Amino acid sequence: MAALKHGKKVCKRLQENGYLKINVGPFWRMLSKDGGQCWILMNHQTYNREIRK
Numbered sequence: 001m002a003a004l005k006h007g008k009k010v011c012k013r014l015q016e017n018g019y020l021k022i023n024v025g026p027f028w029r030m031l032s033k034d035g036g037q038c039w040i041l042m043n044h045q046t047y048n049r050e051i052r053k
Contacts, residue, residue: 010022028043031047031051
């Protein structure tokens with residue numbers, strides 16, 4: 001998260017659906033379905049379920 005505070009690009013666009021994701025740690029992801037306007041923190045199991053919707 002420190003890189004985000006310093007203005008570095010830390011998100012990745014998923015090719016399958018265009019969502020943006022940030023890896024927060026080994027078990028946590030932040031996901032944005034609206035181009036970065038709203039971010040949702042979720043564990044990896046919930047993240048995997050959400051990107052398949």
